[in-house]
Every structure is written in structure tokens, then in C-alpha cells.
Amino acid sequence: xxxxxxxxxxxxxxxxxxxxxxxxxxxxxxxxxxxxxxxxxxxxxxxxxxxxxxxxxxxxxxxxxxxxxxxxxxxxxxxxxxxxxxxxxxxxxxxxxxxxxxxxxxxxxxxxxxxxxxxxxxxxxxxxxxxxxxxxxxxxxxxxxxxxxxxxxxxxxxxxxxxxxxxxxxxxxxxxxxxxxxxxxxx
Amino acid sequence: xxxxxxxxxxxxxxxxxxxxxxxxxxxxxxxxxxxxxxxxxxxxxxxxxxxxxxxxxxxxxxxxxxxxxxxxxxxxxxxxxxxxxxxxxxxxxxxxxxxxxxxxxxxxxxxxxxxxxxxxxxxxxxxxxxxxxxxxxxxxxxxxxxxxxxxxxxxxxxxxxxxxxxxxxxxxxxxxxxxxxxxxxxx
DNA sequence: CGCCGAGTTGAACTGAATCAAGAAACGTGG
DNA sequence: CCACGTTTCTTGATTCAGTTCAACTCGGCG
Numbered sequence: 001x002x003x004x005x006x007x008x009x010x011x012x013x014x015x016x017x018x019x020x021x022x023x024x025x026x027x028x029x030x031x032x033x034x035x036x037x038x039x040x041x042x043x044x045x046x047x048x049x050x051x052x053x054x055x056x057x058x059x060x061x062x063x064x065x066x067x068x069x070x071x072x073x074x075x076x077x078x079x080x081x082x083x084x085x086x087x088x089x090x091x092x093x094x095x096x097x098x099x100x101x102x103x104x105x106x107x108x109x110x111x112x113x114x115x116x117x118x119x120x121x122x123x124x125x126x127x128x129x130x131x132x133x134x135x136x137x138x139x140x141x142x143x144x145x146x147x148x149x150x151x152x153x154x155x156x157x158x159x160x161x162x163x164x165x166x167x168x169x170x171x172x173x174x175x176x177x178x179x180x181x182x183x184x185x186x187x
Numbered sequence: 188x189x190x191x192x193x194x195x196x197x198x199x200x201x202x203x204x205x206x207x208x209x210x211x212x213x214x215x216x217x218x219x220x221x222x223x224x225x226x227x228x229x230x231x232x233x234x235x236x237x238x239x240x241x242x243x244x245x246x247x248x249x250x251x252x253x254x255x256x257x258x259x260x261x262x263x264x265x266x267x268x269x270x271x272x273x274x275x276x277x278x279x280x281x282x283x284x285x286x287x288x289x290x291x292x293x294x295x296x297x298x299x300x301x302x303x304x305x306x307x308x309x310x311x312x313x314x315x316x317x318x319x320x321x322x323x324x325x326x327x328x329x330x331x332x333x334x335x336x337x338x339x340x341x342x343x344x345x346x347x348x349x350x351x352x353x354x355x356x357x358x359x360x361x362x363x364x365x366x367x368x369x370x371x372x373x374x
Numbered sequence: 375c376g377c378c379g380a381g382t383t384g385a386a387c388t389g390a391a392t393c394a395a396g397a398a399a400c401g402t403g404g
Numbered sequence: 405c406c407a408c409g410t411t412t413c414t415t416g417a418t419t420c421a422g423t424t425c426a427a428c429t430c431g432g433c434g
Contacts, residue, residue, distance in 0.1 A: 061330070080322055084315050113311075117304040124300075124311040128271050131314055134321040135267055142328050142361050143248070146390070166413065174329050179390055181414050333422070353381065366422055368382055375434105382429070388422090397414070404407085 001028070003074045004049050004102055011129060012122040022119055025108040031095045037103075038093040044082035046103040050075055053099020054163050058171075059090040067171040070096075070164055072157055080130070096164060146175045147183045188215070190261045191236050191289050198316060199309040209306055212295040218282045224290075225280040231269035233290040237262055240286020241350055245358075246277040254358040257283075257351060259344055267317070283351060333362045334370045 005023055008014065014022060026049070031037065038044055040059060048055070050071050057069040057077060068091060071077040082089035083106060095101070113120040140149055150173060153160065160169065170180035192210055195201065201209060213236070218224065225231055227246060235242070237258050244256040244264060255278060258264040269276035270293060282288070300307040327336055337360060340347065347356065357367035 081319060084319060113308070117307060120304060120307050120311060121300070124307060124314060127311065127314045127318055131318045131321060132268060132271060134318060134325065138321065138325045138328060141325060165411095176391060177413075178392080178415085182390095185414075363423060364381075365383085365424080369422095372382075377434090378432090380430085380432105382427105384427085385425090387424075388420105390420090390422105392419075393417085395414100395416085397412100399412070400410085402408090402410105404405105 001026075001102075003051060007049070007074060007076070008122065012125045014118055014122060018116055018118040018122075021112060021116065022122070025112060026102045026104045028100060028102045030098065030100050033095055033098050036092065036094045037101060038079065038089065038091065040090055040092045041088050043086055044079040044089045044091070045106045047076065047078040047083060047106070047109065048093070048104075049102040050077070051100035051102065053101070054096040055093060055099060055101070056096050056164070056168055057091050057093050058168075059092060065171065067168045070157075070160065070168065070172050072160060072163065076126070096168075141174055146173065146179050147186070149173045149175070150180065150183050188213075188289075190238060194236070194261060194263070195309065199312045201305055201309060205303055205305040205309075208299060208303065209309070212299060213289045213291045215287055215289045217285065217287045220282055220285050223279065223281045224288060225266065225276065225278065227277055227279045228275050229269075230273055231266040231276045231278070232293045234263065234265040234270060234293070234296065235280070235291075236289040237264070238287035238289065240288070241283040242280060242286060242288070243283050243351070243355055244278050244280050245355075246279060252358065254355045257344075257347065257355065257359050259347060259350065263313070283355075328361055333360065333366050334373070336360045336362070337367065337370050 001023065004026065005019060008019070008022065028051075031053075037048065037055070038046075048071075050073065052073055054073070055071045055077060056067055057071070057079065058065050058067045060066075069077055077093075079089040079091040079093070081087065082091065086106075109123065113123055140152060144152065153169070153173060166180055166184075167177045170177040173180065175183075188210065191213065192206060195206070195209065215238075224235065224242070225233075235258075237260065239260055241260070242258045242264060243254055244258070244266065245252050245254045247253075256264055264280075266276040266278040266280070268274065269278065273293075296310065300310055327339060331339065340356070340360060353367055353371075354364045357364040360367065362370075
């Protein structure tokens, strides 16, 4: 819980009562490796945060599984479209390691946002961060080749290779497993 | 101004005084075709809205010009990273047609957000919309081929071909002008 | 008429996907 | 602790979408 509150404070420093209020709507559960937090077709009601652990967001696309996001150690994640638009999610979420997962229900968040301008503002900052990350990822996909994207990922999470199967990493990078293998072993 | 206020109301229906307050920080200017709203290297202080008209956001990348965004008739646009992070923008913005452009200064917006929870919430919704669009565009770039992306663009703005040179459209779609030409004339 | 920018067409090339085997690592039961 | 099957990863050959480079067409317009 301290890590969660530290990450929140980093985005926008809430007053003490607001922080307490905000933290109060987060529930924590420890999931075994391979457990599903969300299945495809459900409306995703939660925004999540992983403690120490690893989580994968993926979906089915023409008999292939696409890894949409990988969240390791102390990071937020959620199904953007489903959470905001309240529509069933194509995405599924499962753990890659036994992980402590914190989750906050959409309705609780909305209710707090109504009551508290401060929390509304925090939430706005969280979305802004997502938007900027989304832009950066888009540019990476559009202009960087397989090798550059792989390097970028390694810079951000050097230990990801030891913790996530290559097939997931390849899909997350938008390349095939074979290409990733070649890129890794080149030179 | 009515169009601007209509688009705002669509995202989040402000109370009358809040709407008046919000509209009051927007200034309007009519720019001739080819005029620059923003040059690369400047911090972008504004969020923009085009009335009837057309605007292009672009940047220099290794002696090529990349068209990052095209905004036609009654749409918002801005340099996301520069606006939020207050860093110099790689992006430049110019008009493709004589256009009425509305602009809102970052600091005015922030001040209003401090004062008014309602406006903060509107702003949050605006960013959320951007985030969802960004996700959709990312998926389009990653998984759709040149022909599909072209079709998607046409569906969204059928008259864009008549108003924007092909070289800009190609770059916006992330393909070369030659490929766009082939895609257009195929079959 | 000749030039100029915008768009098209053709041919060669390239990065990554696909298809197809293999090799290595992993774990489960004997 | 080993043997076996399964999953994960690598390697090779071929194919393909899209790029690059170069030449060409077309429609203004001074």
C-alpha cells in the first residue's frame, strides 16, 4: 500500500484526508500465477495497480493472442476503452507471477471525483500520463524498427526478459517471436 | 463560437455560468492559408479548435516532414507533449486553408481548473477522449495495412482528399506518397 | 509554349512475416 | 535423479507489403 500511495503522490500530491479517502477505495488481493483478473467480454470495472509481480493484458485477434500491455512491479494498468466507455472489453488480464494486485472500482472513483475536486484533479493527471505514454508508444510503433523497439523496452525494464516469455514480449512489441529471436541474437 | 460551445457541451454539459467562464478564455483569430500557428522549438501554450477550415500539425524527422495530425472543420487539436509537459515542441502547426482558429492559453485553463471543479471535469473528459482516440490510432497503425488505413480515413472525413494534398495524407497515414497513390488507384 | 509542382507508374530492394524444422529448457512421474 | 514429452526458443528458406529511386504524365499559369 505504501508503494501505491507513493506512486499516486508522484502524480499529484493530495492532501492527507484526500489521500486517505482515495486509498480507501482500493482493495488488494494476492493472485496466484496464471490467475485471471478480467476475462474478455466483461465490462472492466477496475483500474489496477500491481505490487511486486507481473501482469499481462491481451486479446484475441484472428486466432492469435495479442499482448497489449505488460505491467511489472508497482505500475498501473487498465482496459482503457472498457473502463471509460463502460463497454465489454476485448481484453483479458492475467498474472504472469504471483502478484499482489490493487484495484479500484470505476463507480467508487466517479463518486469520489464528484465529491472531491482534488481527486478529480489527480485523476485528470493520471489520464494525462496515460495519454503521453500512448503518444510515445504510437511513435515507437510507427517509426522504430524491431531492433529499436526491443532496445527501448530493455532500457525501460531490463529484467523483463527473465520474467516474461519471449512470445509475449514479441507480441507486445508488435513483431513475431522469430523476429524477436533474431534481433536478440544479432551481432 | 456556437460550434465550439456545441462541441464542448457534447463532451460534458457545463452549467451556464461555467460555460460562459470557459468560453471567455478562448480567443479567435482568422488565419490566411499557409499561416503558422506554432513553430518548432516553441513551447506550445495553447489548445486549439478550428472552425470551418483545415490545419496540419507536422514535424521534421531526418530531413522529412511528418504529418502528425490533420484537423478539419470544428475539431480540437494541440501539441500534447508540449502543452502538458511545458517543453519545447518538435511540432509545427500551419493552416491548409483560410481558417478561423480558436485558442485557449494553458495558464488560463489551469487557473479555471483550480477555481471550478466543473471545468476541471470537462477538461478531464477532453483528455479522456484524446486518450481513446490515441489508442484507436495506435491499433490502426499497428494492425491495419495501407489500404485499410486509407479506407478508415475516408470513412471519417470523406472530403479530405479534395482539401489536403496527397503527400500530407500519405504521411499522416504513415505511408509513402507512392504507396498511397497505388492504394487509391488499385482496382 | 515551356516550366513547375502534384500525382502516377515501374523496377529493384528490404525488413519483417510466414512456414517449416530443429535445439534447448523445463517439469512431471517413475 | 533420470527419461520423456511438452513448451519455449532458434535457425533457415521463402514470400510479401511497402520503401526507394527514377522516370514519366498531367494540369495549370506566367
